[in-house]
Amino acid sequence: MTSFDDAFEALIGNEGRYVDNPKDPGGATCWGVTERVARASGYAGPMTDLPRDTAKAIAKKLYWDPLHLDEFDPRVAFQVFDANYNGGHCVIWLQGAAGAHVDGLIGPATIAAVQAVDPLKFILRWNALRLRYFTSLKTFSTFGKGWANRIADNLTKGAS
Template sequence: MTSFDDAFEALMGNEGKYSFNPADPGGETMWGITARVARAHGYTGAMKDLPRDTAKAIAKVEYWDRVRGDELPVTIAFQVFDACYNGGHPVEWLQQAAGVKVDGVLGPVTLAAVRALSPITIVARFDAYRLNYLADLGTWPSFGRGWAHRIANNLLKAAA
């Protein structure tokens, strides 16, 4: 099993299956993949029927590869990958956590800085930036409790 396979399995514990909450700006989702993202990747069926393998293939290209998950320490890669599903600015949070210039580009300078610090330090800082961002969203009253639990569980995974 690859780091991506492990991260995707762990992510399914956070994302669950089908969801269509009118308060969620992401809209209809299956396996954490929104209808907008699924359609952009060529899926034309009903979201309830989105195959898990299709969702996994989309996740690899859309989220894992874009944050260079294979080049990050496993513990950090999962945190950044998971954050891609909530929206926000995962690369910028990673750069803040690593103490480098925040430009939203995950390049060699960011990767080197991330690798130079303790993974738990990066994870703690990253999740703090993520939580601060989420707490400022207008949807916090509807989803904040779930997001806080999600991040707490992610921190427990990182510490295991």
């Protein structure tokens, strides 16, 4: 992976089109964008019709840019982007996987720590933190198999 565009393509492979699972606390989503996020981003149409380009613009603005992902190895950036899009504690995990001071704030020290760590070691640590988080959720029994498969796919992408 070399850019946001590549990461978005890989992400959409994890997300897919419209889904509205009554057991999902996120509610109706399309391209992985929840209805709440779509509305807050100015989209007023039916969620079943959310344009892919609109989802991509939302992804860049809300889930890529705030974490400075252009500054990281593309394999690392994708892992963080996927988790930020899917939900979790990305800055804390970023700091933990990089061996940085964990304070939940992304700044120059965190960015430098992530840049300094071997990307493959980062990806292994990152996904360990992410799996531990998933197993702590009460919805793990419903969605855990899909989340575990997502991480398995992401590990494969990270090794490329």
